[in-house]
Amino acid sequence: MMAESTVDEKTPAKVIFGNYELGRFLGRGSSAKVYQARHLPSGDSVAIKVFPNPRRPAGHPASASDSFIREISALRRLRHRHIVRLHEVLASRSKVYLVLDHAKGGELFSRIENHGRPSEALARRLFHQLISAVAYSHSRGVFHRDLKPENLLLDEAGDLKVADFGFAALRRSSDGDHLLRTQCGTPTYVSPEILMGKRLTDGYDGAKADIWSCGVILFVLVAGYLPFNDSNLMSLYRKIHRGRHRCPRWAPPDLRRLIARLLDPDPATRISIDGILRDPWFAQGLDADQRAALMRPLVDEQKPQHHAGAGQLNAFDLIAFSPGLDLSGFFAEGETADSDRERFTTFEPVDRVLDQVERVGKGEGFVVRKEKEEEKEVAASTVVERQNGELIVRVEVYRLAGGVAVVELEKGGGGGGAFCREKLRPALCQPLGGGRWPQV
Incomplete structure (x- = not known):
């Protein structure tokens, strides 16, 4: 175990673990701080998410509620162009460090807040990228459960990167039951079945819950405001359970129909990923090969090159x-x-x-x-x-x-x-x- 360098929001250590030079403070989540950093051997810019490492008695299992455990468990399964990549996990006696992609464009939420809603063409492109990432995650048995613009980052090219898998649920087996029961997420983006909590005795489908959140995100991209919002939490929940929303008048009919199918309060009839891929508004400008390509991960270019040029491993x-x-x-x-x-x-x-x-x-x-x-x-x-x-x-x-x-x-x-x-x-x-x- 290497000696730990103190990481503080105001005066971060210059170098940690001999490899990473910490830069400016990027933000704070519910359980972690995020810093920009530079990987010294390569010069690449990365983000480092710093979690306090809870001390547990020897032999005591990690709690499934620990967000950093959920995030590591999820990200180690995922390798996709529109999902933040986990490069390395480091640990000291008091902290856990996740080395991640640095999305230089910041949060999608900030982009909408500062520049207003994007054009319909840009909203469609971003939604393509979101569905590509979500579909791939589901195929790998990972359900995000906290999709919202604050957890969608933009890289320097303006392309989407899904981040923050701290509430993610993992399917234990590729073929097993994946019904979930934990209440989690952000109220204005969470699906009605998650809000039911213990009243939903059979559990909920994590994939359908993520699709609902994608519908809220698409609505925000198009309208610039939330489909369900109320200062009173119980009134907000009632609106979400009814699923009633009013699309802005400038939204074309095809887009309104897609949003209505995404924000269907009944998960049994809510549109699926396959349905989204075939939807006329979503599929506009895409041929069958391009739609299929949305489901495919990017070939991993970020694994360490053991012997570049040698073509063999020892x-x-x-x-x-x-x-x-x-x-x-x-x-x-x-x-x-x-x-x-x-x-x-x-x-x-x-x-x-x-x-x-x-x-x-x-x-x-x-x-x-x-x-x-x-x-x-x-x-x-x-x-x-x-x-x-x-x-x-x-x-x-x-x-x-x-x-x-x-x-x-x-x-x-x-x-x-x-x-x-x-x-x-x-x-x-x-x-x-x-x-x-x-x-x-």
Whole structure:
């Protein structure tokens, strides 16, 4: 454990952990402070979120209510162009530090507050990016539960980054029940079923709750004000339960219909992600391939480049795959290290592995496509997904010295766990050409 540098809002330490030079104070949340910082080895600008690290008796499990545990557990599953990326987790005796993307454009809330509502075209583009991030999160079993303009950041290009997963809920299994029961979120953005709390005996669907919040955000983008607002909290709740809102007169009919379907107080009839993707207002200017691409994550360009240009990993790089060396793994409360990923090694040629993935995936009626090889240590990356772009599994092959390779399966939602367990894993674990498949 490295010695901790004192972090204070007024006089932050210049350098922490030898790697990060802290800059200006960016803001304060309910349980953390955020600073701009510079990663000294690369010179990149990052944001560092600083949480007090609660002291617990030895062997006492972390509380699921701790926002930093929720945030780490969620962000370690997510890798998407419109979601703030968790680069590193550091800890001292009294604090936990999350190293995140620095969104230089600030909060979407501030942008609306300072410049007014955006144009319809810009609102549509931002909503495309929001739905892309939310759909991907849901496919990875992560439900945000506190979507609002204050938690939507803008980068230097004006593109959206979803942040602050402190209220996130994680599905324990790719195929399991994901009904939730915890009341959380911001009242003006929270769905009616969350407000019901204990009265909703069967729980609520985290995906439908997020879609409601997306509807409120779209309304704010278009109108510049909230669809449901009242100084009296009980009156506000009644308005939300009724779902009655009045769109501004300048909103076109297609947009009004979409907002009404998003702000349907009945989650059973509320529009789904697939419905949003097919909606005329949302789909304006998008072809089928572009709509499917909204569901796809960006190939990870931010993993450490172990040996840039070498194209192979050695034994030390293989050790880095171990979850025991990833500090974020210590905070994944309630999860196993391989809940959404598994790895094994093979002596088989890469093309044979990928041919088998393609055969099994297409045999189940899925789309199989190769991704760009943007990471030099990745020999190949192939994605199996549904026709609508929902991730089933990503297969990445990493080269090792001596003709060995590591195969990593990153499972998505919507049957990803079952597909890997029942179809893909058995097929890949059968030697394709006389090779061996030792476990990592």
